Amino acid sequence: MKTGVILISHGSKISSGNEGLLKIADMLRAMNRWDMVEPAFLQLAKPGLDEVVEKTVANGMGRIVVAPLLLFKGNHVFKDIPEMLEKERAKYPKMEFIYTNNIGADERIALIAADRIHEKLVERQFGEKGRLEQPQLIIDESFEIIDKLVNLANIPELQRPVIQRAIHATGDTEYAYNLLFSSNAVEAGVKAIKDGKNIITDVNMVKAGISKKPVENFGGKLVCKIDDNLVADEAKRSGKTRAMIAMQFSLDEMQGGVVVIGNAPTALFELIDLIKKDKAKPALVIGIPVGFVGAVEAKAALKQISIPYITNDNRKGGSAVAVAIINAVIELAKKAR
Structure with missing residues (x-):
């Protein structure tokens, strides 16, 4: 109809x-x-x-x-x-x-109002050049602003820094409400990193943003095979995307590790298929690809598997937020040593 x-x-x-x-x-x-x-x-x-x-x-x-x-x-x-x-x-x-109902007293309206108020306050402070030249002050102030814009008091403790970093990386406060965690997802990721397991990414842009040194200090490595010649050859032969084939070629490295998908819905679909066939057994899937075609459907499919996951339920996502999420998990692993 x-x-x-x-x-x-x-x-x-x-x-x-x-x-x-x-x-x-x-x-x-x-x-x-x-x-x-x-x-x-x-x-x-x-x-x-x-x-x-x-x-x-x-x-x-x-x-x-x-x-x-x-x-x-x-x-x-x-x-x-x-x-x-x-x-x-x-x-x-x-x-x-x-x-339908009218707009009403909705927390999302309060967030918009808070943003408008903050925008004007920032305009008045724009001349304070000194504070804008100090990186740590910028970071600290950013997180203070996030804490004022969104109420995370009822969010489980380990999920809060993940949400904060997602908002910080994107400037989008909606991640406070639409980032979805399966049971013990953050805990599973922290344990995998502490145990020296690998982090597999769908694209090199995600890999490039991940904090490499602490992962290696734990004994793990960052893996992205999308540019491998063998992957390109198989993708051409099979008619599948390189992102899908890269997941197949990363099976050995991903067992017990963390898979981070921020760009390609096809990679997430392929990973889910490999998990269902019992070929892939990651400890955590961060599945937050961006896009108008396939992204929402891939995330919906992710929520049907038994592997711990972090995702959202709309077309938003991308490399920046995927990197922010995994880096938050890495920081939690460092603190838990």
């Missing part, structure tokens, strides 16, 4: 006051999750809800989701929009209309 989404907001006589809704509609369209996404205004601006419903019906949608982009509940949310929807239901009795 085709789904059309209508975003409805108050509306303004000033055109610039309506641009925000149009931009959000563009952002949602870019996600490619619904067949149509259209903006509508309650008053003072066009198009109105009735016009957009007519357009959505004409484009063959089977259901219409109306989402009020209004911060708090008031007459518009409780009365005006529901009454408008009743009129549209009467006009289109075969159409399924779904009315």
